Amino acid sequence: MRCSGFNICASNKILREGFCLKKANLGYEVRRVEPIFALDIGTRLVMGLVITKKEDQSYEILASAQTEHRQRAMYDGQVHDVDEVALAVAKVKTQLEKKLGIPLKQVAVAAAGRALRTEIASAENRELLPVRWERENVLALEIKAVHQALRQLQSSAEHELQSYHCVGYNTIAQWNESEKISNLIGQRGKVAKVSVIATFLPRTVVDGLVAVLGRVGLEMTSLTLEPIAAGQAAIPANMRRLNLALVDVGAGTADIALTRSGSFFAYGMVPMAGDEVTEEICTHYVLDFKVGEKLKRDLNKKKQLSFTDFLGSKMVVAQAEVLSIIQPVVAGLAEKIAQEILKLNESAPHAIILIGGGSLTPMLCELLAETMGMPQNRVGVQIRERLGDITGEKNLKGPETITPIGIGIAALDGNGLQYYTVKVNGASVPIFALQLSTVAEALLAAGIQPRSFFGKPGAALTFELNNEMQVIKGSLGSPAQLLVNGSPGKLDQSLEAGDEIVFTPGANGKDAQVCFKDILPSQQPKQITWNGQREMYAPQILVDQQWVSESDPILDGYKINYIPNDDLNHLLKQKGYDVDKKEVLEIRVNGEVNRVGIDREILVNGQRQSTNSPIHEGDAIDVLTYKPTVADLKLMPLPMIFHVNGEEVEFPIQEILITSQGRTVSEAEPLYDGMDLRIDGYKQMPILSEILPYVKFPEGERSGSLLTLIVNGQPAEFTTVLRPGDRLTVAWRNNA
Structure with missing residues (x-):
């Protein structure tokens, strides 16, 4: 059988035919080897290795390479300079390809453990009439709940500026008509609700890794978390029944993982690590960061240390002097690690295991044991040389090799997040297969909102007609159209790497649109005589005291005043007379207000009529107004x-x-x-x-x-x- 494109056998010899042969009693047998390219992109160091799993369930490192960043391109495990990090990754990739004689196309990597976030959220769907909940409806509701979880995550003060990849979710509860139910599909009701637990990784973390790998022609196939990967290698499965604390001390952060009862049960992080120690040395002696880093590493090797400061002065200092300078910083780091362990574990663990390059920081083990109140022999550094099931590449040593080995083990054992890409409307979308991935999850990862799965009804038109509220409904929307690899698809359809999705959002219904003539009765104008003048008496339509035409559209929120042309009362209203209220004049006499009424007489065809009398074609209407004079006030001055x-x-x-x-x-x-x-x-x-x-x-x-x-x-x-x-x-x- 072909060795998954690597063509490498356990003896590290390349068989061009693509088979690995193992000598057996009756000849040779063919066995499959599945090597993994594991890459640890750290804040200071990039380390890569190719590792395979043997028949006896042990692991063999076929090749390794490592290099440091030329300058500070990573901070706290986050890519800040893609091109600079890509140069370091390319260098490691080239060295491995040269050693193995084959091209490397796929890679397993790890994200900072502090990056993983989980949220529990719910979503609800309400209908006016009972409907049957089909699989499509339930899936859309689940994705809506995942979006709600994402909003909850982003609304917290700590994460409000972050954007996240959903790497998986599980439905934990379903309700129909407020009744908890095991499966909504096929049920009938007006209100459906689901609750999910969703897992997220910051897009900046994942996208930064993907961008770096893309620069050097690598495809990420597996993503794990750094503390999980480190734990895979540093603490054997049979030791995880003990209460142990694993601390991965890097350059920018110290990641913490705790074991109990056979598994890892808690993760934490301290935003402080080896760089703080280096910066203290650089500040004290005025050194370039690289010089300070070398001086820190030499502390464990030499009693006298020589270096040249930034101003060109050559100096020789004693090891004890430098140790006294960094002692407060190391003590502070030990204090923060101890506080995080106690917060997660609620008591001191049985032992603390340090890994990572920062674990070699002088005095760290001793100060951590002292701070935790533990014996010195219960705090130690784990190194590759003590890993019994790891063979090959003897020159790969030290605590900084534990995490890349763990990344490879996690990928080989299928414990990482399987990663592949699909296309949604032509754009590549990353998929993390925590579970069987579906079209709905791909749309979610592409940032498509659940509300676009089904077109929403058109907006209703609300207005007032003669002080009465009126509502005209919009038309219903249509569902989204899905094509998967050119064929009609469904939201719950499973996906494979390279699948192409064409998503056409559900069309929204049309907003309600009406004109005045659509809602008002049809009435023809009449010719009348008003106070001796011939004129047309037509219905009157006013909006905010402005005349409008019956062919004009009605807009939302309009306050419409409609006065028909049927009787004397409406005619007088059109002319501005309030028939229910006598007109009164306010006159001031020597500063005091006097109210005087105006008398009117209304005649229709020369006869007095009641205000509800109908008006017909050709009628003559006269309004006789008797206005008061100054004499009517009967004014008399005071003596x-x-x-x-x-x-x-x-x-x-x-x-x-x-x-x-x-x-x-x-x-x-x-x-x-x-x-x-x-x-x-x-x-x-x-x-x-x-x-x-x-x-x-x-x-x-x-x-x-x-x-x-x-x-x-x-x-x-x-x-x-x-x-x-x-x-x-x-x-x-x-x-x-």
């Missing part, structure tokens, strides 16, 4: 009153003078609404001598006496000008 010697004295009105805005008006002048009148009985204010004839003088001897005059307590003269309400004292005073 002036003075207080003389304690008694009221009335100064008689001299003449009646009526003015409006400075203009003299006569009593015959018609009134109008808002008219402002002023009425006076005097041309000017009187002087004191003019009021004396109306004053009763005090009795007494006048001979030889003087008349004293006082106004408001002050001495006055005969010519003193008075004001209404003034208080006067008039008395005789003896001259002696």
Whole structure:
């Protein structure tokens, strides 16, 4: 049998015929070998290897290669510079191809463990009348629930700016008419509901990996999570019954996975790792990052360390000095790792296993054991050399090799997310086969909204007609059209790599559209005589007090006032007369408001008629209006009153003078609404001598006496000008 395109046998010899031969007692037998190209794209290091699984269930590494990024192109496991990361991947790929003598086209990779997210969400479908829920309806409802899960994820403060790939979902509950049911398909009702648990990976993580691999001609066939992959290699299955903590200390992050009762049960992450230690060294000695990284690695090898700083000075420092500089940072890293482990595990585990290049950070094991309150021998570093079931490639050593080996093991054992692409409307769409992938999942991955699976009804038209709400419904929508590889497809149809989907969204129903003539009665205009003038009496249509034509369209929210041409009441309304309310004029007289009614008489063909009398062709209508005049107000000015010697004295009105805005008006002048009148009985204010004839003088001897005059307590003269309400004292005073 052909070796899946690799043509590599367990002895690492290439058989051009494509078969691997194993010597048996009776000759040779043919067995299939399925090597996997596993690639670990780390923040600092890119490591690749080709690994295969042997008949005895052990694993053999056929070739490996590794390189560092030329510059910082990855941060916290996330691709930031696609081209720069692609250069490192291409270098590893080329080295492996040279060693094996074959091209590498497919690869298994891992995403940061902290990236995986799960959400539980529900979706509901309501119908006006009972319907039978078919498979298409239920699938559309499930996808709607997945979209709701995605919205929940993106609405959280931590993830609101993220975009995600759905890598799978499972339906966990279904309801029909609020009754929980095991299967909705075939049931009948008006309300259906499903609840799903959906799993997501950030698009930036996946798309960044895909972009890098695409640059170097590689296709991703399997995607696993870094802590899961590391656990596959670092902790054998028979050891997972213990409560162990696996800590993958990289350059940017420390990923944590916990085991108990035979499986991994929790994952966590600390956003701090080896780079913080390097940066502390660079800050203290003013070093380029690469120089600082080399100095950190040499701490475990040399007692005296020499280097050249950024300014060109050559320096030699003792190992103890550098250790004292980084000790606070390493202690901080140990503290954060310990806090995350205790948060996930709620107690100290049986042991802590460190892997990854950052696990070689000096003092980390000791400080972590001290922080956790554990014996020193319960915190250690796992290295490839202690992995009993891994053979081949003897020069592949150290804790940083654990994760790429685990990526290969996960892919060989089928524990990764199987990845392939399909096309939706010509665009490539990634599919993660956590379960049997369907057309509906592909549409979801392509970003097609569930609401486009079925066309929605056209918008209804809502308006008011003479203060009564009216609703005109739109037409119903049509379902979406699906073609899979050129043939009609269904939402639940299974997919294979390379399938092509053509999706035409469901057509929405047409919005309701009507004209005024479609809803109003048909009435012909009539020729009448109005106050002696011939004119046409037609129905009147008003929107917001504006005339409209019966052929105009009605828009949503219109407030329509329709006045037909059938009786006298509607004619008067068209002419602006409110037959139910008598018209009143408001007149101000010396600042006070006076209300005066207007009398009208309405005649039809010379006869008085009730307002509901019909109007016929040729009728003559006359409106006789009797407008009030100034005389109807019966205005009379008030006399002036003075207080003389304690008694009221009335100064008689001299003449009646009526003015409006400075203009003299006569009593015959018609009134109008808002008219402002002023009425006076005097041309000017009187002087004191003019009021004396109306004053009763005090009795007494006048001979030889003087008349004293006082106004408001002050001495006055005969010519003193008075004001209404003034208080006067008039008395005789003896001259002696």
